[in-house]
Amino acid sequence: MGSVRAGFQGASVVTLLGPAGIGKTRLARRFAANAIAEDRVPQAWFVDLTKSLTDADVVAAVARAIGAPLGGDAGSLARFLAARGPLLLVLDNFEHVVDAATATVGAWAPAIPSLQILATSRETLRVPGETVVALETLSVEDAAALFLDRAHKSGRAPALA
Numbered sequence: 001m002g003s004v005r006a007g008f009q010g011a012s013v014v015t016l017l018g019p020a021g022i023g024k025t026r027l028a029r030r031f032a033a034n035a036i037a038e039d040r041v042p043q044a045w046f047v048d049l050t051k052s053l054t055d056a057d058v059v060a061a062v063a064r065a066i067g068a069p070l071g072g073d074a075g076s077l078a079r080f081l082a083a084r085g086p087l088l089l090v091l092d093n094f095e096h097v098v099d100a101a102t103a104t105v106g107a108w109a110p111a112i113p114s115l116q117i118l119a120t121s122r123e124t125l126r127v128p129g130e131t132v133v134a135l136e137t138l139s140v141e142d143a144a145a146l147f148l149d150r151a152h153k154s155g156r157a158p159a160l161a
Helices: 002-007 024-037 055-066 074-083 094-100 105-111 140-154
Strands: 013-017 044-048 087-092 115-121 130-134
Touching (some): 002 013, 002 024, 002 130, 024 044, 055 074, 074 105
Parallel strands (some): 013 115, 013 130, 044 087, 087 115
């Protein structure tokens, strides 16, 4: 999690990059919870972009998540975000709408200094100032050890012959 925090040093957009199922969403949620608990941000909002296809869909999803009036464009949402004060916006599954990054994240980040954006994606957003934190897959041995460790802790460890 330290690499995510370090990513925000001098950047307002951090992308957790990695393949499906590697834990990007879990890490992003944990980072947001810790940021609030440690008073690094007063508020954080999670937005699932799985069903989004366009920049208008991204705007609508963010508006719904933060309680902004629906029907606005990226500019009006930016004004609403700016008025909320410092906040962390977690945009999950951005790979579905990476073409919308410039019109949304790319416009919001430089216009709203109090906004931090943490995106999860299988692709980089390609917006100015983006910091990418690449998550790597585990080796087979490490994955098996992690599985067994979690199984033992849950009390459902598989029987080994």
